[in-house]
Amino acid sequence: MPELPEVEAWRRQLDPNVKRYPIERAGPAHIATLKTFDPPLSALEGEGFQGARRRAKRLLFPTDDEELVLMVHLMSAGRLRYLAAGEKGPKTPAFRLRFADGGELVLTEAGKKKRAGVWLLRPEALEEELAHLGPEADELDVAVLAEILASDSRRLHSLLRDQRLIAGIGRAWANEILHHAQLSPFALSGDLAPGQVDRLAEAIDAELSRGLELRERGAAD
Template sequence: MPELPEIEAWRRALDAPLSAFPIAKAGPAHVATLKTFDPPLRTLEGRRLAGAERRAKRLLFPTDDGELVLLVHLMTAGRLKVLRSGEKGPKAPAFQLTFEGGSRLVLTEAGSKKRAGVWLLTPEEADVELGHLGPDALGIGAERLTEICAGESRRLHSLLRDQRVIAGIGRAWANEILHHAQLSPYALSRDLDGGQVERLALAIDA
């Protein structure tokens, strides 16, 4: 599964290309990938995306009129790519946007199980969809992390992966963070001293 630093790198790479041209065609979308039906995908056609945003591991592409948000969760095997005009892409993408000028945003997913998801939402619906997530892991800082650790008495590995507490950390990245911070995954969060919390915060942003 892509971890948060990789998702953030994709967000930065997608930001400019996706806002360059209006959407000419929205779709096709695999029936298992598209999670919403109202508003229909065609509502995006003729609109321009404002760029790429991120909330934890979800990528968000709001329209520049502020009326809609395209939300993408790649899960384990989903991948996004921008194809230039005329560039060959997959025959059956899980999801696709075609822009005026011919470039395309393509979502592919390896394997037979379609777990990646695409939602077309209003901003209010997007807020509800993401409302269970805690503060974003990147840039969380030692001060906020101290508050979280003081309020919980849990093993560090479990705490880091709880999306309601800190959003965006998966199993593999939690392992890397704790190794970098030289902390045991079995240590209790409330037992950490100030120096250990500082190391943990630095490891998250390393």
């Protein structure tokens, strides 16, 4: 599943493109992909996006008037791309949005199971949808991390992946972070000494930064 570095790299790539022109047509979307029906996707037509934002592993596209937000969760196999006008894309994507210049925002998903999701939400509904998420993993300082570790004594690997406590880390980057910090994934969070907490905080910052750099360079791992 794409984690914080991958989703942030896509956000940076999409941001300048999605705010250039207003939306000409929103949809269609696969019935399993579209998770909301009110407001309808057609409410986006004629609107413009402020750009691309991110919360944890979700991509957010708020409209210029701040009345609506398109939210995309890629899950394991979803991929969201911007296609310039005239650029060839998939015939039947899971979701398509066309801009006034002919450019398109296209969501595809490999495999038969459609788990990626698209939501069109009003701001208050978005706030409710995201309320369960903890602080962003790339914004933690040592003091906040220490509070999180002390709040729930459990195995480190499990804790790092709990989006309610720390948002954005999944299995792959939890492995890299713990290896960097030289901490066992089976160590209990409540048992860490202050020096180990410092190492973990440094590892989170270093590994997520490394992951973002790799993705922006187009590396596969």
